[in-house]
Amino acid sequence: MMKQSNLLAIVTCALGLAALSPSAMAEQLLEQQCASCHALQAEDYASSTVQERAERKAPPLYYAGNKFRPEWLVQWLQKPERIRPAGYFPAAHTVPGPDGDVVDSDSLPEHISLSAADAELASAALMKLTPYTDKLDAVDYEVGNISWRMGNLNFGKFNGCDACHRDAPDYGGLSGPELYSAWDRLQPKFIASFITDPVAWDPHTLMPANDLNQAAVQKLSDYLKVNGEDE
Amino acid sequence: MRYALVTLAVSALTAVSAHSWAADAEAGKQLYQIYCTQCHGINGDGKGINIPDMSVLPRDHTDTSEMSARSDEELIKAIKHGGKAVNKSVLMPAWDKNLSDEQVDDLVAYLRHICCDK
Numbered sequence: 001m002m003k004q005s006n007l008l009a010i011v012t013c014a015l016g017l018a019a020l021s022p023s024a025m026a027e028q029l030l031e032q033q034c035a036s037c038h039a040l041q042a043e044d045y046a047s048s049t050v051q052e053r054a055e056r057k058a059p060p061l062y063y064a065g066n067k068f069r070p071e072w073l074v075q076w077l078q079k080p081e082r083i084r085p086a087g088y089f090p091a092a093h094t095v096p097g098p099d100g101d102v103v104d105s106d107s108l109p110e111h112i113s114l115s116a117a118d119a120e121l122a123s124a125a126l127m128k129l130t131p132y133t134d135k136l137d138a139v140d141y142e143v144g145n146i147s148w149r150m151g152n153l154n155f156g157k158f159n160g161c162d163a164c165h166r167d168a169p170d171y172g173g174l175s176g177p178e179l180y181s182a183w184d185r186l187q188p189k190f191i192a193s194f195i196t197d198p199v200a201w202d203p204h205t206l207m208p209a210n211d212l213n214q215a216a217v218q219k220l221s222d223y224l225k226v227n228g229e230d231e
Numbered sequence: 232m233r234y235a236l237v238t239l240a241v242s243a244l245t246a247v248s249a250h251s252w253a254a255d256a257e258a259g260k261q262l263y264q265i266y267c268t269q270c271h272g273i274n275g276d277g278k279g280i281n282i283p284d285m286s287v288l289p290r291d292h293t294d295t296s297e298m299s300a301r302s303d304e305e306l307i308k309a310i311k312h313g314g315k316a317v318n319k320s321v322l323m324p325a326w327d328k329n330l331s332d333e334q335v336d337d338l339v340a341y342l343r344h345i346c347c348d349k
Contacts, residue, residue, distance in 0.1 A: 050261070050262065050265060050334075051261060051265075053265055054261075054264070054265055086269075086280055090268075090269050090280060091264050091265065091268050091269070091273060094268065094273050094279075094280055095273075096272075096273060096274060096278075099278070100272065100278030100279070100280075100282055100283075101268075101272050101273055101278055101279050101280045102280065103280055157321075158321065159321065160320070160321040160322045160324065162284065163270060163281055163285055163322045163324075164269060164270075164281055171284055172284055173269075173270075173280075173281035173284065173285070174280045174281055175269035175270075175279075175280060175281055197328075199328050199329055204265075205329070206265065206266060206269065208313075208324035208325060208326055208328070208329060209325075209328030209329055210313075210324065210325060211325070211328075
């Protein structure tokens with residue numbers, strides 16, 4: 001009797017799964033495997049104290065569809081490589097050393113990787129999360145070119161972006177996401193919009209909101225393109 | 232004996248509240264940890280994880296003589312408007328869009344604490 005009802009439960013369950021639409025399956029996958037670390041629903045960070053940022057486990061994904069290039073997402077989820085050399089909250093992965101602080105690499109966990117099929121499903125679901133399309137529409141950025149030298153001066157000497165970001169695998173700061181891969185990862189308008197006003201994307205961002213005019217943002221975004229295509 | 236303990240606890244409490252900076256510096260410490268340690272170091276000694284490729288090193292905020300030579304106004308200006316505003320390096324960012332005036336005051340209280348309350 002007991003056995004039979006178990007069997008029944010299994011059969012119903014299998015049928016139930018098979019009946020799930022791909023998008024429902026994708027939502028279930030995100031909920032079960034990703035939501036413990038990533039915000040998948042809009043967060044009102046500004047209403048919490050900044051301590052919230054120190055406790056966040058991972059970058060928010062609730063605006064993933066306004067941020068990432070879908071083809072990058074599908075690849076990365078199958079073979080994730082570190083983007084932030086010091087993790088999502090650098091102070092938690094930093095230890096003092098004889099010549100200054102160093103990143104405690106052993107404390108940085110490997111990211112979960114997905115099968116090709118699951119990566120497709122997850123990416124499709126993430127790309128539907130687009131609450132900030134208005135922010136992208138508001139930015140005045142036409143993809144263009146800049147000489148690498150001029151762009152590099154803007155990124156380094158004039159604006160100090162290299163203090164926190166690497167624009168080459170072996171050059172730059174460690175506390176921000178690597179940017180030599182930014183053009184492959186991110187939508188051009190997201191790049192321009194985030195540089196213009198990072199606080200609008202995340203009130204507790206660790207990136208300072210420099211007062212950059214549109215021409216400066218244009219040059220910096222174009223540099224990330226030219227530099228990224230070089231790599 | 233119990234009475235003595237109570238007196239002790241009460242006087243400890245008064246001692247804390249007598250220093251009105253205590254609460255601010257505590258909030259400042261948390262802000263410093265989140266925003267500033269990436270360059271100024273987890274101990275405030277100017278040796279954060281970002282320094283290997285930096286052409287100008289971040290100020291050592293535990294350096295008593297240098298830090299005593301700055302007025303609160305100078306520190307506030309540097310934090311809010313960046314190194315450029317005080318004729319220093321652009322590598323010191325402007326934080327006025329990220330932080331409220333109150334948070335900047337908390338940070339200054341914390342800087343005063345780590346530089347000079349030895």
